[in-house]
Amino acid sequence: MPEVDDAPVIVSSAPGSFARSVLAERHPALIQQVRDAFPWSPERHRALGALLRSCTEGVIEPLDPGAHDRERWDVWGSEYFGRSWFDVPFLWSESYFYRRLLEAVGYFGPGLWHGTDPFAPFKRAELRGSLVDDELAALDALAGRPVEERATAYLQASLWGNRADLGFAVGSPGAADTGSTAGAARREDPPPLVADDSDVLWSLLPKDATSAERPSGAGTSGSPRTVHVIADNSGRELIPDLVLVDHLLTTGRADEAVLHVKPYPYYVSDATMADVVDCARRIAQASGSAGGAGKRLWAAMGDGRLDVRTHGFYCEPFPYSEMPADLRREFAGAALTIVKGDLNYRRLVGDRLWPPTTSFAERTAHFPGPVAALRTLKSDVIVGLDPRTVARLEAADGSEGPGDGAKQGWRTSGTHALVQVGPGNPGMW
Numbered sequence: 001m002p003e004v005d006d007a008p009v010i011v012s013s014a015p016g017s018f019a020r021s022v023l024a025e026r027h028p029a030l031i032q033q034v035r036d037a038f039p040w041s042p043e044r045h046r047a048l049g050a051l052l053r054s055c056t057e058g059v060i061e062p063l064d065p066g067a068h069d070r071e072r073w074d075v076w077g078s079e080y081f082g083r084s085w086f087d088v089p090f091l092w093s094e095s096y097f098y099r100r101l102l103e104a105v106g107y108f109g110p111g112l113w114h115g116t117d118p119f120a121p122f123k124r125a126e127l128r129g130s131l132v133d134d135e136l137a138a139l140d141a142l143a144g145r146p147v148e149e150r151a152t153a154y155l156q157a158s159l160w161g162n163r164a165d166l167g168f169a170v171g172s173p174g175a176a177d178t179g180s181t182a183g184a185a186r187r188e189d190p191p192p193l194v195a196d197d198s199d200v201l202w203s204l205l206p207k208d209a210t211s212a213e214r215p216s217g218a219g220t221s222g223s224p225r226t227v228h229v230i231a232d233n234s235g236r237e238l239i240p241d242l243v244l245v246d247h248l249l250t251t252g253r254a255d256e257a258v259l260h261v262k263p264y265p266y267y268v269s270d271a272t273m274a275d276v277v278d279c280a281r282r283i284a285q286a287s288g289s290a291g292g293a294g295k296r297l298w299a300a301m302g303d304g305r306l307d308v309r310t311h312g313f314y315c316e317p318f319p320y321s322e323m324p325a326d327l328r329r330e331f332a333g334a335a336l337t338i339v340k341g342d343l344n345y346r347r348l349v350g351d352r353l354w355p356p357t358t359s360f361a362e363r364t365a366h367f368p369g370p371v372a373a374l375r376t377l378k379s380d381v382i383v384g385l386d387p388r389t390v391a392r393l394e395a396a397d398g399s400e401g402p403g404d405g406a407k408q409g410w411r412t413s414g415t416h417a418l419v420q421v422g423p424g425n426p427g428m429w
């Protein structure tokens, strides 16, 4: 095992590696799906074809000269232009792929395709689906349950909602169908979490017995207790995230919540503001308990207890240890920041082949306050496991560790999940 400081950065060149399969198989498949999803003009088809050639057999090239962010990417890509997509850090190449895909469909351009989310048809289809109906209806069964039980169910739903990732389904037919969101409460046989700091998470958000007597928005210390959620996917992940937020607000575990979303479409199903509106509307229009939660969320957005924010950093190809000072300040004051999903996890702990027993608290010591990761495992990165868990997972897989190609099922298949909490370092900002 490498020493922690020497952990190799993940690139996509290793034959049989997960990162290679994403670039070699998922990205071309995604380009085809996007091609088929709209009646693009010849110019857009040409651009998509050029991107396909570049990312499979060509080299990385700078953005178009007129791109609004060309200067920034020129700096960020200066080491990588002219090289194969497979030879540069996976975190960088994947992020740049999505930036180039938006360029190819004219998302930032002056034409009529400006602002068209190329993933919107997939997101809409998911929201319309009966699985969402079932999951919202499942909330009724929880309504009369003790508050602790509900809290656990909402947290689990938010966690497993990360499995229902549209991008994850590209190249793995059926994978996204097995995820569960609000329906985690009725999941019959939940696989055990590979790490579970749920108790620590709840201890950071004690129920506030005095909340009914306090002036609105003021915690016991006089300042509001704020929980930030850095969202990941829209649809069947964002819906249970919002239900969890509603629970935190209605039970006084949080006075205010801040939901952070992407400034523009990214990684297929990542949530943007438009997706928040669609999901909030979907919940509010449901009947029963879900509808009640939706209406409360709608009201909370109206009175400022639920704020939705974004930042350019969320679509940049960098780890959270490099986040800018303005974002740092936001998280520094939070009771807790919940970081959702696989990509955010990679960015939180660093996209490297860490020994899996590396301390999560140490890897997240750069974060400016308490931080919780809720993630299903969909890439090679993992830290914070105890040695027995690693041995069990590797034995079950017949795997010999990262780089062991196809045998890395537990790390990448989305069948395992974790809740990890670290104290961060409030002094860091």
Ligand SMILES: O=P(O)(O)OC[C@H]1O[C@](O)(CO)[C@@H](O)[C@@H]1O
Binding pocket: 022, 026, 094, 162, 165, 167, 168, 232, 233, 267, 340, 341, 342, 343, 344, 346, 378, 379
């Ligand atoms: O939506 P999530 O949970 O961030 O998952 C995204 C993950 O999917 C992939 O893009 C491809 O499977 C991974 O590289 C990435 O980490």
